[in-house]
Amino acid sequence: MRTTIALSAVMGLAMAVPSVPEAVAGPICGRSSVRVLIPAPVPVVSWAENIGYDRDGDLWVSRTLQNVIDRYDAHGRHVGAVRVHAPGSVRLGPDGRMYATSGDNPINMVPGLPLTGRIVSFDPAERKPAVTTIARGLGMPNGLAITADGTMYVGDSNLGVVKVRKNGTIDRAWTARAPKNLAPNRVVNGTGMNGVVVSGDTAYVAMTSSLSSRILRIPLSAPERVGVAADLTAPLPGSVDDLALVGDRAIAAATATGQVIVVDLRTGSRCTVNAGRPLTSVAVAPDGRSLVVASEDGSVAVVR
Template sequence: MSRPLRPGALLWPALIALACTAPVAAADPVAAAPPIASCAPALAATAVPAGMPMLDWSENVGYDVAGNLWVSRVYRNVVQRYDRSGALTATVPVDFPGAVRSGLDGLLYVVYGDTPTSLLSPGGVVRFDPTAADPKPEVFVSGVRTMPNGAAFDADGNLYLGASLSGVIRVRPDGTIDTAWTDQAPKGSANGVVVRDRVLYVTTNGGPLGRIQRIPIDAPGDVSVVADVASPLPGIPDFTDDLLIDSAGILYVTTVFGQLVRIDPATGAACAVLSGEPLTSVVATPGQPDQLIAGTESGAVLRIQLSR
């Protein structure tokens, strides 16, 4: 059965070609990750039902400081707020929204320009008060080309953006781009980004597909490979999208083949704890470490219960 194209799908043929032919700078190739020990399957249920196919695509998900869930509807050019009961309580206009992240200041930061047209009309990040009855976005950083999508804050308030052809970009707390840091970071296809203990973990799909990289914040040129994610089809890599890291330091990665993959960064060991429809994004439910929320290409938002 065919499925709608994601915002980056126009780049898919080029990414496949890169996966087959292009070298990866500053990172040695590794074999597909071995199975991880004690990897029980997760259970998924619908938290927010799917709406209109493709139009309601849920590109990213995130929580604000009040515990409201925010969903990026990339083809509707809005982010939506849902309360704890699942009721829609606000809709905020954002052009082709990507990652939705809560800042240290309590404001909500949303990537915009997650579309191939950002080559001509650059994207960036907007921010707004997520508790307002009618939130008004303001531009925090602009001029980011090549499909900015993933985002994560470090403990100092720096924001790291993953862009499809530009790699990882660091934005200072004042909204200016740290070009010295960014120039040292790996270039190429970056997507999801998370931070833990002065280390970035980034999903990349430019050579090969399905790679997870480790980037030390204090030495961004010293990139290493955590794992390469395989699809359910023998010998075929998957396309990794978003990711999170839990309190134990374990990564959970979403893929276009519909996998939620659990990865131990210390060993690269991995396994799929969930398989189904294509997953676009994932975030932990506040106060419930064994429960995740995931976006999908269908537009549904899933509640995922992990098994330990």
């Protein structure tokens, strides 16, 4: 979650977000449309930080300010919820359980405070899912990606990119070699490690505060060899939040300025859809033909 919650959320409610110039965000995606699926229950207070689908196609929405992850069916009807402290990303694991980061609160960026961030898990098949802590010792965990063997990669806005083994222990040797937060350099041109996706043997990580809305490319076998996957808004700065894989060669990024930017990782070509409100996260819908985006005002929309 960004620290500019109140200002950006109020701006999103007050006006439509202006279009990003084509030279910055790429051409407008052809034949695109945006439709609200879930209206904001309580604008701003119901801030929708992240979204993820379970195996049954139900959508889970992290409402960070309300310490809850809400469940919605395919028609956008509220059908359940679990209590999680300051939830961030919510993801389906290879075992069919849902996993979420907990502690996505700017207070966890304060130096010297205990590291209280966690990864939690629950079974979406249960009528009243019980939440279990999987990992501890994180800072301000937000983004989360889970590989087929259960390994978890976290975008932690305090610690940087963190690898967590299936048993919940932090791989500190790997993490020490990965990009750190608040340690910018020529490649890591920003702070606020956030969205994470994994494709094959590579992790892609977004930084909320980047001079060019940069997506980092991190080889899983050699995290110190971090490179640049894409600069989504160069030459201007931007504010990229969560990411989603689109097929095996493209990434969709949600931005706080209200755009969904889709970039082809092989060619670098981009296109953008203006959603009209500050966005926090993006996911591929079960139909595989549309994207679903969550916003700072608490609503969730379908982008085709």
